Amino acid sequence: MNAIEAQELTRDFGATRALDGLSFAVPRGQLFGLVGADGAGKTTAIRALAGLIALDGGRALVAGRDVASGGSLVRESLGLVPQQSSLYPDLSVAENLRFFARLFCLPKQDFRERSARLLGITRLEPFAGRRADALSGGMYKKLALACALLHRPEVLLLDEPTVGVDPVSRRELWALLHEFVAEGMTVLLSTPYMDEAERCHRVALVHEGRLLLEGEPGALLDDFARSPACRQTAPSFETLFLARLEQADRERERGDA
Amino acid sequence: MTSRQGRFLRRVAAMAAKEVLHIRRDPRTLYIALALPVIMLLLLGFGLSFDIERIPLVVADGDRSAASRELARAVFGSRDFAAVAGSDARAAQTELRRGQAMAALVIPAGFARELDAGRDSPVQLLVDGSDGNTARQIMGKIDAILRAHGGSRAGFADSPPLAVKVSTLWNPASRSALFMVPGVAAYLLAIAAVLLTALTIAAEWERGSMEQLFASPVGRLEIVLGKLLPYLALGMLQLLLVISLGTTVFDVPIHGSLPMIFVAGLLFLTGMLGQGLLVSVLARNQLVATQAGALSSLVPSLLLSGMLVPIENMPWILQALTVVVPARYLVHALRTLMLKGGGFQVIALDLLALLAFAVVILALATLRFKRRLA
Ligand SMILES: Nc1ncnc2c1ncn2[C@@H]1O[C@H](COP(=O)(O)OP(=O)(O)OP(=O)(O)O)[C@@H](O)[C@H]1O
Ligand SMILES: [Mg+2]
Numbered sequence: 001m002n003a004i005e006a007q008e009l010t011r012d013f014g015a016t017r018a019l020d021g022l023s024f025a026v027p028r029g030q031l032f033g034l035v036g037a038d039g040a041g042k043t044t045a046i047r048a049l050a051g052l053i054a055l056d057g058g059r060a061l062v063a064g065r066d067v068a069s070g071g072s073l074v075r076e077s078l079g080l081v082p083q084q085s086s087l088y089p090d091l092s093v094a095e096n097l098r099f100f101a102r103l104f105c106l107p108k109q110d111f112r113e114r115s116a117r118l119l120g121i122t123r124l125e126p127f128a129g130r131r132a133d134a135l136s137g138g139m140y141k142k143l144a145l146a147c148a149l150l151h152r153p154e155v156l157l158l159d160e161p162t163v164g165v166d167p168v169s170r171r172e173l174w175a176l177l178h179e180f181v182a183e184g185m186t187v188l189l190s191t192p193y194m195d196e197a198e199r200c201h202r203v204a205l206v207h208e209g210r211l212l213l214e215g216e217p218g219a220l221l222d223d224f225a226r227s228p229a230c231r232q233t234a235p236s237f238e239t240l241f242l243a244r245l246e247q248a249d250r251e252r253e254r255g256d257a
Numbered sequence: 258m259t260s261r262q263g264r265f266l267r268r269v270a271a272m273a274a275k276e277v278l279h280i281r282r283d284p285r286t287l288y289i290a291l292a293l294p295v296i297m298l299l300l301l302g303f304g305l306s307f308d309i310e311r312i313p314l315v316v317a318d319g320d321r322s323a324a325s326r327e328l329a330r331a332v333f334g335s336r337d338f339a340a341v342a343g344s345d346a347r348a349a350q351t352e353l354r355r356g357q358a359m360a361a362l363v364i365p366a367g368f369a370r371e372l373d374a375g376r377d378s379p380v381q382l383l384v385d386g387s388d389g390n391t392a393r394q395i396m397g398k399i400d401a402i403l404r405a406h407g408g409s410r411a412g413f414a415d416s417p418p419l420a421v422k423v424s425t426l427w428n429p430a431s432r433s434a435l436f437m438v439p440g441v442a443a444y445l446l447a448i449a450a451v452l453l454t455a456l457t458i459a460a461e462w463e464r465g466s467m468e469q470l471f472a473s474p475v476g477r478l479e480i481v482l483g484k485l486l487p488y489l490a491l492g493m494l495q496l497l498l499v500i501s502l503g504t505t506v507f508d509v510p511i512h513g514s515l516p517m518i519f520v521a522g523l524l525f526l527t528g529m530l531g532q533g534l535l536v537s538v539l540a541r542n543q544l545v546a547t548q549a550g551a552l553s554s555l556v557p558s559l560l561l562s563g564m565l566v567p568i569e570n571m572p573w574i575l576q577a578l579t580v581v582v583p584a585r586y587l588v589h590a591l592r593t594l595m596l597k598g599g600g601f602q603v604i605a606l607d608l609l610a611l612l613a614f615a616v617v618i619l620a621l622a623t624l625r626f627k628r629r630l631a
Binding site: 013047050051052053054072075076078080082084085086087088089090091095099100102103104105147 | 264267270274275279282283464465466468469470472473474475476630631
């Protein structure tokens, strides 16, 4: 069964078509990567999956329920780390955690155990009393992640979780994500870094609100290596995606002409 | 508690507790809520209530009897008026026109005779109406003096506003502080309440935390109530402060029911907080919310509440507008309770109006509060 389903998601902002019939599905227990350039529509897609924006067309399903009508049942099965800062800067690490635990009506005992564990694995424990606006960029991201994980969501949506995070923390973060997935969580994350694609079970390349490419990283690379468009012996995701984006731009120019 | 209501209450409590943390971290909120009203009440109270003393007044005594001289002595016996030399009504008018006197009391010939005969013996009061506030004070003071002097009736040259009659009835010395403090209290509560809440929801949008809230199971009503409760408590504290200050510094009496004053205050505050919520739900940004909030609370509660200008004196269109200004009902309720006395019965209509406003505005705020980022 699919934990996440995007069906023909469409959304315009004025003259900009942010989502243009975007469809993909993420089976339960997988780590799915949305890759795309700035303005490709990644944030809009994630917000659509979290039920945070109105759609002009299409449907978003999480854990089998339509997010537009699923209400709090859907939201209880969802964890979200938005791209922009979204925590309370004047509250401490511990206070932010406690607030989100209370919003999800977590029993006190569960909160104590889980926050201790999350503070441990994110190595935020020494900073529990520090205000969120006094954290470094990387620590802030990890706190946002911890806040989104407290209620043990079935589905975790992460919008560019590794941007602004140092390489060491970044590696730790990926290790954490793989741990969660191993425990059965479904994770969808967006990233502007092409090289992060190969760490996902499946990746989708998004461009101007449309899906250009989707599949298992290994299979995608093999296909590309065999195709005439590839002029390298050991292509990377970067060359693959850039080649596909160039092709999309050429196709559009031809269409316009 | 795992029931639906239990979760509802827990989430409201979570929102409220978080709001209390914000208030504690940002003392500006406390300053707006507690220090600002005190400072403004002192400024406004003293500034607006400074009763004018030694008003130049000319008495044109056309009767020259013992009774008329006694009346003049009574007028000048208070520190309110200073005598300007004058003889007859015509000379008095000249003094008025020149600005030498601000008022003239004309006692007609036959004043004593009428009085002895037990009939009404009207005296005429001419007031320089170019400064409405002063004119109102003069009329009130003369009216008070004449009443005290022996129930003589003052006939006014220019028809006085009805409110003067009302005010002098329940405010025997015609002290403007008594009249102003309830009005100022309403005005301050309105501004602080609207401003405080207008800032808080707009702040959630600006911080980006609204995205997290919307992605969580917390409902709109839970957000609204959780935001409301701490500020309601703060507002009640503010009301207590303003009333204590009014009764101690300005000697405003409380003839009526004190609990009813707080009931009226509570309903009014709820409506004002709801107005602040509505503003911030629509504005989504703290700067706009502050300005819209200040404007939408300041202007109506200052100009349309009956605090400065009696509602009866307004053009009909403004009178009609005051019907939807909650400050009007609070000012009326506070004045009634503090100056006249009484309890629930005398302000029942005001309470009903305040309740209706609060319910409608909170419903609007919750409905307009869309659970969508874009
Ligand atoms: N609220 C909004 N109002 C107007 N336009 C918007 C809004 N949100 C997104 N857009 C537009 O929709 C398009 C897709 O934006 P989106 O934020 O989804 O891109 P993204 O892939 O997340 O980019 P980035 O990597 O820079 O975060 C952009 O052209 C953006 O300008
Ligand atoms: Mg984005």
